[in-house]
Amino acid sequence: MWRCKKCGEAFEENTAVCWSCGTARRDAPSFEVKRKNVRTYVYRWKINGVEYKGSREFGDEAGLRGHIKKIGGELLEIIEVKRYP
Numbered sequence: 001m002w003r004c005k006k007c008g009e010a011f012e013e014n015t016a017v018c019w020s021c022g023t024a025r026r027d028a029p030s031f032e033v034k035r036k037n038v039r040t041y042v043y044r045w046k047i048n049g050v051e052y053k054g055s056r057e058f059g060d061e062a063g064l065r066g067h068i069k070k071i072g073g074e075l076l077e078i079i080e081v082k083r084y085p
C-alpha cells in the first residue's frame with residue numbers, strides 16, 4: 001500500500017496515480033494498516049459508465065461510500081467484507 005502525499009488517500013501498489021487528486025505516486029513510502037477495526041471491503045463500483053471491482057480497507061461501510069462518492073463514482077454492490085481475526 002502507499003498513501004498520496006497530497007490528499008492522504010490509500011492505494012494498492014499497482015496504482016501509479018492518485019484517483020482523488022491526480023498526484024503521481026513517485027516515492028511515497030509504503031505503509032501497513034495496523035488498526036484492528038479496519039476491514040477489507042470487496043465491492044463493485046461504476047465510474048463514467050464503466051464497472052470495476054475494487055478491494056480496499058475501510059473502518060466501516062460509510063468510509064467506503066464516502067471514498068467512492070469523493071472520486072465521483074457509484075457503489076453498486078458490496079461483495080464481501082473481510083474482518084481481521
Ligand SMILES: [Zn+2]
Pocket residue numbers: 004005006007008009018019020021022023
Ligand atoms: Zn491524492
